[in-house]
Amino acid sequence: MAQSADRLGRYLEDELGSCCDEDVQQRLTELESLGEGLHGLDVLSALANETRYRLVRALVATDGELCVCELNALSDVSESGLSHALSKLADAGLVASRTEGRWKHYRATTRAVALVTVLDGTFDE
Amino acid sequence: MAQSADRLGRYLEDELGSCCDEDVQQRLTELESLGEGLHGLDVLSALANETRYRLVRALVATDGELCVCELNALSDVSESGLSHALSKLADAGLVASRTEGRWKHYRATTRAVALVTVLDGTFDE
DNA sequence: AGTACAGTTGAATACTCGCTCAACTGTAAG
DNA sequence: CTTACAGTTGAGCGAGTATTCAACTGTACT
Known part of the structure; x- marks a missing residue:
């Protein structure tokens, strides 16, 4: 998981120009909320x-x-x-x-x- | 398959009152056509x-x-x-x-x- | 050139799941 | 009450599938 967070950090840096750890953390929680709901x-x-x-x-x-x-x-x-x-x-x-x-x-x-x-x-x- | 045809025959007899082999055969082909189409x-x-x-x-x-x-x-x-x-x-x-x-x-x-x-x-x- | 990284591919393993067999429940009829 | 039949249930086996590991392709950066 630490590995993938690193990669996500690099990606966000690419996208946003700059990127701090908090940005990564925020995006991570956003993404995790998308994974919910296995209804169906x-x-x-x-x-x-x-x-x-x-x-x-x-x-x-x-x-x-x-x-x-x-x-x-x-x-x-x-x-x-x-x-x-x-x-x-x-x-x-x-x-x-x-x-x-x-x-x-x-x-x-x-x-x-x-x-x-x-x-x-x-x-x- | 012969077994299940027998059972189908008895069922059709129950439903229709009477039932001959041809009725069973016809129903069988009707049913088999329903099983087609595995699209998806x-x-x-x-x-x-x-x-x-x-x-x-x-x-x-x-x-x-x-x-x-x-x-x-x-x-x-x-x-x-x-x-x-x-x-x-x-x-x-x-x-x-x-x-x-x-x-x-x-x-x-x-x-x-x-x-x-x-x-x-x-x-x- | 070389290095680092994003993502893919194929093979091997571990696991799930679909099917059958045998035993069972419940209903109708002799 | 016994027999026959419609359908279900649980255990066990075999086949298919999800995941991982290792090796690979292609792109950017120095």
Whole structure:
């Protein structure tokens, strides 16, 4: 860390013309405050996996509900793996479920819809 | 796969009252078409890591450029690790860079801004 | 020329995470 | 009450990934 502060000092000197230790210290605290807020990392982690991403995309595309047994048809993992995947997605608030008898239905949340939509949108430019 | 088709058949029978093999087959192909389109998975993978996510958030929050040496201050990895991280982000189209002398400046792309914004937005509800 | 520094690259290591297997819960039907 | 089925849970293994170390490129300054 002392190393990187040195380099930052040299950089600020380049930028400002002159630079004292206090300038470096101030900039350091400014920068550290930028690094806060890891809100959303768990959501991204949940989505950043082929199996889970496919499930979410399918649910978003369906614009409704799909039964676990239907989701099974479009994922190439075991039934157990599918359950794990859906559980992780539910924890991240990307899918919600409804049980009916012994069948369980999943649907995409608005969060999932928003993310997939934005993600697709950034490829059209 | 034969197993899951069986289960799907039983499910469709429950839903439709009756169900023949052709119904199952048709539903299967419908479902498989939903699983297409992995566009964006690499972007998510790039973002779904604490180090890289913090870098992107910082760049988005700054609404401008940051020097590598400044980014170094808010990431707790080595200088080399930082370089690897930025490289992966650049590959995913989440950051862009500009070299000036021996200093290199990074900025968030519109894709990064869009994603972070949407992600934050889904927590306010 | 040579030295110092900003940043990158590739290989090796350590670690996380996704998947499967087996055992389990809960629901419906004979 | 027993059997069959839908789905979940936890442990353990294998594969992918994040990080570091060392060597490198390119730029400025003397």
